[in-house]
Amino acid sequence: MVIALVVAHLWGVLQLIVLASFARTVRVRTVYAAMAAGLYLCAPVTAALQVALTKIIASSMGMLVPEVVRIAGYTLDPFIEELAKVLPLSLLLMVPVLRRQWSFTDCVLIGAATGAGFGLAEDLYRFGGSADHAQSIAGGWALVFSGDYLLVPGIGRIATSWLPHGVAGSHDAARLNEHLIWSAVAGLAVGLTVLARTTAARLTALGLVVGISLDHAARNMSGIGDSWLAYLAWPLRALSHVRALMPLVALGAAWWLDRQRQGTRDAFEPLLEAERSGSSHVRGILGAAFSRLPWSLIAVDRFVRMRRAARTLHLAAQTVPLNAMLVSERDRVDHELATWRTLMPAVWPPAWSSTALRASLRRPSVV
Numbered sequence: 001m002v003i004a005l006v007v008a009h010l011w012g013v014l015q016l017i018v019l020a021s022f023a024r025t026v027r028v029r030t031v032y033a034a035m036a037a038g039l040y041l042c043a044p045v046t047a048a049l050q051v052a053l054t055k056i057i058a059s060s061m062g063m064l065v066p067e068v069v070r071i072a073g074y075t076l077d078p079f080i081e082e083l084a085k086v087l088p089l090s091l092l093l094m095v096p097v098l099r100r101q102w103s104f105t106d107c108v109l110i111g112a113a114t115g116a117g118f119g120l121a122e123d124l125y126r127f128g129g130s131a132d133h134a135q136s137i138a139g140g141w142a143l144v145f146s147g148d149y150l151l152v153p154g155i156g157r158i159a160t161s162w163l164p165h166g167v168a169g170s171h172d173a174a175r176l177n178e179h180l181i182w183s184a185v186a187g188l189a190v191g192l193t194v195l196a197r198t199t200a201a202r203l204t205a206l207g208l209v210v211g212i213s214l215d216h217a218a219r220n221m222s223g224i225g226d227s228w229l230a231y232l233a234w235p236l237r238a239l240s241h242v243r244a245l246m247p248l249v250a251l252g253a254a255w256w257l258d259r260q261r262q263g264t265r266d267a268f269e270p271l272l273e274a275e276r277s278g279s280s281h282v283r284g285i286l287g288a289a290f291s292r293l294p295w296s297l298i299a300v301d302r303f304v305r306m307r308r309a310a311r312t313l314h315l316a317a318q319t320v321p322l323n324a325m326l327v328s329e330r331d332r333v334d335h336e337l338a339t340w341r342t343l344m345p346a347v348w349p350p351a352w353s354s355t356a357l358r359a360s361l362r363r364p365s366v367v
Helices: 002-022 028-061 065-072 077-085 087-092 096-101 104-127 155-159 178-196 199-223 228-241 243-262 273-277 281-289 295-315 323-343 354-362
Strands: 134-137 140-145 148-153
Touching: 002 028, 002 104, 002 148, 002 155, 002 178, 002 243, 028 065, 028 077, 028 087, 028 104, 077 087, 077 104, 077 178, 077 199, 087 104, 087 178, 096 295, 104 178, 104 243, 178 199, 178 243, 199 228, 228 243, 273 281, 273 323, 281 295, 295 323
Parallel strands: none
Antiparallel strands: 134 140, 140 148
16 A cells, blocks of 8 residues: 555656656656655654744644644644755756756756655645555555545555545545646746746736645645635635646746747757658657657667756856767767667567558459
C-alpha cells in the first residue's frame, strides 16, 4: 500500500514532465530533486511552524489546542502551506544563472514537483503506519476508520489516472493530487514575479497565490457543517470541478510566455542531422528521439534543452559563448545516434513505419 502511495505522486509528476517537454530546460532528475525538497524540507518545516503557531495562539487566547488546529485548518494553514511549497523555487531563482536560463514552464514543473513531495509527506505522516487498517478492494485499498474510510489506488488505477491522489476521502469525486495542482499554479505565480517583473505580472501572481490558498481553505472546510463560513466557501468549491485542468492551463500559459522568452529558431542555430534531413523540424526531432529508445531520447532531450537555454540567454543579451558548446553537443549527439543505429536494433521493425504501411495498403493483393 505504501509503495502504491509513493508511486501515485511520482506518476503525477512524470505526467507533467512529459507534457512540459515542449519548453522545459530542467532535467528530469532536477524535477524529482524538487519533489524530494518538498518531502524532506518543506513538509517538516511547515509542520514545525504550524505546531509552534498553534501553541502560541492557544496559550495567548486561552483556547484548547485541538480547537485551534481545527480552525487553523481552514484559515491560516492553507496560506502557510502554499507559501512554504514555493519557497525552494523562490530561493533557486535568486541564483542569477538559473534566473536567466529557466523558463516559465520550468517554474510550473518545479512548483508542481515540490507540491507533490509535500503531499506525499502528508500522506506518509498520517497513513504510513496504518497498514493494519487497509482492506484490499477492486483497484486499490480502503483505509477503514471509525465512521469513514479512505481510498488508496492500486498500481493499475494509478497508471490510467490523471494526476492520481495518494490517499483520498470516499466523498472525493475527482480524487486528484491537489497539492501538486495548487503548487503548479503557484510555480507559475513565482515565474511571473521573478521572470516577468512587470506590475501586471506581479498582480496576476498575487491573485493566483491568493486564489489557490482560498481554494485550499475551502477544500478543508468540508467538515464544518452549515456555518456561515461554509456558505462563503461555496463559490470556491465550484473550482473542484476544474481542478484537473489547472495544471494544463498553467502549462499553456507558461508555454505562451516562453515563446517570447526563448524566441524562435534562426538560420545559425545548430540542427541535428535528423532535423536537417527530415521533412520538418518537429518530425526530425521526434524521429531522432525515438530511433533507439531509451538512449536516443535521453541524448536528444539533453541537446534540445541546452539549445533552449542558449536561446534564452542570447535574447537576454548575455555574452555567454554557448554556440561552440551547442555545436560540439550537436556533433556528439549525431555521432551517438549513428553509432546506436548500427549497434542496436530499431525500436520497431522498418516494415512498421508509416511509409511502409501505406505502401502495403496500396499494393494489390496477391493470391
